[in-house]
Amino acid sequence: MTPTDPATAAPAPTAPHPHMAAQVRWRTVEYVFWLATLLPFVVAPDYLALASQIAITALFALSLDLILGYAGIVSLGHAAFFGFGAYAAGLVSKWGWGEPLSGLLIAGLAAGLLGYLMSFVIARFRHLALIMITLGFGLLLLEAANSASGLTGGADGLQGVKMWPVLGLFKFDLYGFTAYWYALIVLFVFFLMARRLINSPFGLSLRGIRENPVRMRAIGAESGPHIRKIYTIAAFMAGVAGAVLTQTTETVSLGVLDFQRSADILVILILGGAGRLYGGLIGAIIYMIARDWFSGVNPQYWYFPIGVLLIAVVLFLPNGMLGGIAQLIDTVRGRRWFGWLTSPPPWLRSGSKP
Amino acid sequence: MASPNSAEPLLSFKNVRAGYGEAIVLDDISFEMPERGSIAVLGRNGVGKSTLLLTLMGFTQLRRGSIIWRGTDITRLAPHRRAQSGIGWVAQEREIFANLTVEENLTVAARPGRWDLDAAFDFFPRLKERRQSKGNQLSGGEQQMLATARALMTNPALLLLDEPLEGLAPIIVEELVRGLRKMITEEGTAVILVEQHAEVALSLTENAVLLERGAIVHHARSADLLKDHATLDRYIGLRVADGKPAQA
Numbered sequence: 001m002t003p004t005d006p007a008t009a010a011p012a013p014t015a016p017h018p019h020m021a022a023q024v025r026w027r028t029v030e031y032v033f034w035l036a037t038l039l040p041f042v043v044a045p046d047y048l049a050l051a052s053q054i055a056i057t058a059l060f061a062l063s064l065d066l067i068l069g070y071a072g073i074v075s076l077g078h079a080a081f082f083g084f085g086a087y088a089a090g091l092v093s094k095w096g097w098g099e100p101l102s103g104l105l106i107a108g109l110a111a112g113l114l115g116y117l118m119s120f121v122i123a124r125f126r127h128l129a130l131i132m133i134t135l136g137f138g139l140l141l142l143e144a145a146n147s148a149s150g151l152t153g154g155a156d157g158l159q160g161v162k163m164w165p166v167l168g169l170f171k172f173d174l175y176g177f178t179a180y181w182y183a184l185i186v187l188f189v190f191f192l193m194a195r196r197l198i199n200s201p202f203g204l205s206l207r208g209i210r211e212n213p214v215r216m217r218a219i220g221a222e223s224g225p226h227i228r229k230i231y232t233i234a235a236f237m238a239g240v241a242g243a244v245l246t247q248t249t250e251t252v253s254l255g256v257l258d259f260q261r262s263a264d265i266l267v268i269l270i271l272g273g274a275g276r277l278y279g280g281l282i283g284a285i286i287y288m289i290a291r292d293w294f295s296g297v298n299p300q301y302w303y304f305p306i307g308v309l310l311i312a313v314v315l316f317l318p319n320g321m322l323g324g325i326a327q328l329i330d331t332v333r334g335r336r337w338f339g340w341l342t343s344p345p346p347w348l349r350s351g352s353k354p
Numbered sequence: 355m356a357s358p359n360s361a362e363p364l365l366s367f368k369n370v371r372a373g374y375g376e377a378i379v380l381d382d383i384s385f386e387m388p389e390r391g392s393i394a395v396l397g398r399n400g401v402g403k404s405t406l407l408l409t410l411m412g413f414t415q416l417r418r419g420s421i422i423w424r425g426t427d428i429t430r431l432a433p434h435r436r437a438q439s440g441i442g443w444v445a446q447e448r449e450i451f452a453n454l455t456v457e458e459n460l461t462v463a464a465r466p467g468r469w470d471l472d473a474a475f476d477f478f479p480r481l482k483e484r485r486q487s488k489g490n491q492l493s494g495g496e497q498q499m500l501a502t503a504r505a506l507m508t509n510p511a512l513l514l515l516d517e518p519l520e521g522l523a524p525i526i527v528e529e530l531v532r533g534l535r536k537m538i539t540e541e542g543t544a545v546i547l548v549e550q551h552a553e554v555a556l557s558l559t560e561n562a563v564l565l566e567r568g569a570i571v572h573h574a575r576s577a578d579l580l581k582d583h584a585t586l587d588r589y590i591g592l593r594v595a596d597g598k599p600a601q602a
Binding site for chain 2: 201204205207208211212214215216217218219220221222275
């Protein structure tokens, strides 16, 4: 009875919306950021090992950002996937296959599969229940790795990881030269993927689910399948991050599964700004450098300044560093404080209509 | 109900009983509406008007009866499937996505059809002016427009409006009513309108039902009910010309 058939009346839903297309465009500051990631090669060649740690942590934080920042899934056990990937990569190498790239893929798939199984539980809960579940899951996996010492080496760590050169050409060296560019390229590739993902309609749906899952259902998007998808993807990414750590350090310790790691990565993301693509990256840089520096200044109490930093950020920049910067830019441009003087908001104008 | 169209109804409720958990809110609700029809649902607070819409969307527990949508039984269908099949719901609480911009609030709901971003902005020009504003920066009236526009973006065959005029300034009410009238009478969008402003609701719609304690107590053509002061007075306590106090 409808006058037009909805299927033929309008352009296909896959045609990109202009504002989504605009978000995909690269900004100058992004080029600057990625060029700056090459600086350590020149400026601080002694710190390439730290730089590769930062890149790994950034990838891990990015994966947490996908679920926490964009889909609103709280997790206190994200290290489970990082550690699972780390052990998977280590074992593959120990069992005689030391090729790094395929090792990465295998580790990612293993962690992704674990994430996929876990996602069925995750999609059923929110908020506090999620914190408990992810926390418990992380602890379970840690103890499992601890007790399966025949497989994992237990508290002694996994021995005998031997990586072949990347692409058969570049050996992992003592100075972390190969390690850094390897970690950086992996980070960049996954960053591109994440960027594409969150600027897609799927990414927008995730943000809708974060804001209001019931409402999303009422406009036709069931949250369960979306959450399962992003959780699996995030687990894959976390697994790859863990694998890069294994491959660049050629060892795996129980620390990869530790609760401390789950907590740290949460702190890093909040520090940088959750729900922002660069939040985890910036957070990782600041946190890791601060940790390195503070522990050099005072090896015993280096967590103290970290705590101060955290409290300061939460008090003064509730949306993280990037959130604070965005607010600052808004203020400087006068959008927030003075904008309405030069161009009155529409409700003022229509209110004065006769 | 009087319907010019004897073909299959767009929607029919058959002896529906529904509620939340143990509580039964609606009992033995039956009505049907034709394609392009419009129904006003009137009644005092707490008689189950919103629950009727929630039941249609699948957010309550349905104990008995069935809901037929375009010839298909959707009684057990998940809410998102109902939305996909063409039922658009504008909740009383509006439930704007606070941290998405106006444009994102709309595009997140987009589904192919006549209503796209441009059409929605044509319909509510004010939203276009505020397209980059976050949901939580909008005024109440703008939020209501956005909630309505967002439901339209799903290109619904039937729009459920839950007290769209609640708490809005008169000038905004006027603008919104103008929009709704255009939608219902000119464009023939099927609408179920829950509203406290009985006169506005009746002037917008073709038919009306009156709810009392979870049951339909009166069916009428809206135009007739508008003149039937006695009935309105009895069921909604509308203060009409004769000045009788509302019956308890």
